[in-house]
Amino acid sequence: GAGVSQSPSNKVTEKGKDVELRCDPISGHTALYWYRQSLGQGLEFLIYFQGNSAPDKSGLPSDRFSAERTGGSVSTLTIQRTQQEDSAVYLCASRPKGSYNEQFFGPGTRLTVL
Amino acid sequence: AQSVTQLDSHVSVSEGTPVLLRCNYSSSYSPSLFWYVQHPNKGLQLLLKYTSAATLVKGINGFEAEFKKSETSFHLTKPSAHMSDAAEYFCVVRDQTGANNLFFGTGTRLTVIP
Numbered sequence: 001g002a003g004v005s006q007s008p009s010n011k012v013t014e015k016g017k018d019v020e021l022r023c024d025p026i027s028g029h030t031a032l033y034w035y036r037q038s039l040g041q042g043l044e045f046l047i048y049f050q051g052n053s054a055p056d057k058s059g060l061p062s063d064r065f066s067a068e069r070t071g072g073s074v075s076t077l078t079i080q081r082t083q084q085e086d087s088a089v090y091l092c093a094s095r096p097k098g099s100y101n102e103q104f105f106g107p108g109t110r111l112t113v114l
Numbered sequence: 115a116q117s118v119t120q121l122d123s124h125v126s127v128s129e130g131t132p133v134l135l136r137c138n139y140s141s142s143y144s145p146s147l148f149w150y151v152q153h154p155n156k157g158l159q160l161l162l163k164y165t166s167a168a169t170l171v172k173g174i175n176g177f178e179a180e181f182k183k184s185e186t187s188f189h190l191t192k193p194s195a196h197m198s199d200a201a202e203y204f205c206v207v208r209d210q211t212g213a214n215n216l217f218f219g220t221g222t223r224l225t226v227i228p
Contacts, residue, residue: 003157004157031214033215033216035216035218040220041220041221042204042218042219042220042221043204043216043218044218045215045216045217048214048215056215059215091157091158093158102148102160102163103216105150105157105158105159106157107155107156107157108157
C-alpha cells in the first residue's frame with residue numbers, strides 16, 4: 001500500500017520568505033509526527049498530532065514554526081520568515097492507533113534557505 | 115529522560131566481513147529501542163526493534179541487535195557485510211511518556227569496501 005508521502009521533495013527559498021511543507025500520512029494512521037534532520041545530526045522531534053487531541057508542540061524551535069493537521073489526515077508544517085539555520089531535511093512519520101512501536105517515515109523535504 | 119549515544123560516526127568494513135555498530139542508551143524506564151537505516155535519498159526504514167521480549171532481536175537483511183541491560187547497550191551486528199548495506203544507521207529510543215516520539219542518535223555512516 002501507499003506509504004507516507006511528502007511534498008515538495010526539495011525546496012529552495014530566500015531568507016525571510018515563508019514556506020509550507022506537506023505530509024500525507026498512511027491512511028488510517030491516527031498519529032503524525034514532524035522531525036527535522038540537520039546536516040550531520042540525528043533527527044530532532046518537532047511536533048506530534050494524535051487524533052483530535054491538542055498537538056504536542058514541545059519540540060518546535062521557535063514561534064516561526066507551526067503545523068496544522070486538517071481532518072485528521074494531511075498535515076502542513078509552516079516556517080515563517082525562514083533563516084539559514086532552518087536548512088534541513090524535514091521528515092514526517094505516522095503510526096497507527098495503539099501501536100507505539102513503529103513509526104513509518106516519509107522520504108522527507110530538503111529545505112535550503114539561501 | 116531517554117537518550118541514545120552512537121559511539122562511532124563512521125564505520126568502514128570490507129565486503130564479507132562482520133559489521134558492528136555500537137549504541138548505548140539511557141532510560142528511566144525499561145526502554146523500547148530501535149535501529150533505523152537511511153539509504154541515500156531514501157526514507158528511514160525500520161531494521162529491528164526491542165520491546166522487552168527476547169534480548170536478541172533479529173531484523174531485516176540479516177541484521178541483529180542484542181539488548182544488554184547490564185551494559186546499557188544495543189549494538190547492531192551483521193555477520194557478513196554486503197555492498198548494499200552502505201547507508202546511515204540510527205539507534206533510537208522511544209519516549210514512553212506523552213507523545214511517544216522517538217529520540218534518535220546522531221547516526222553511524224557505514225561504508226562497505228569492495
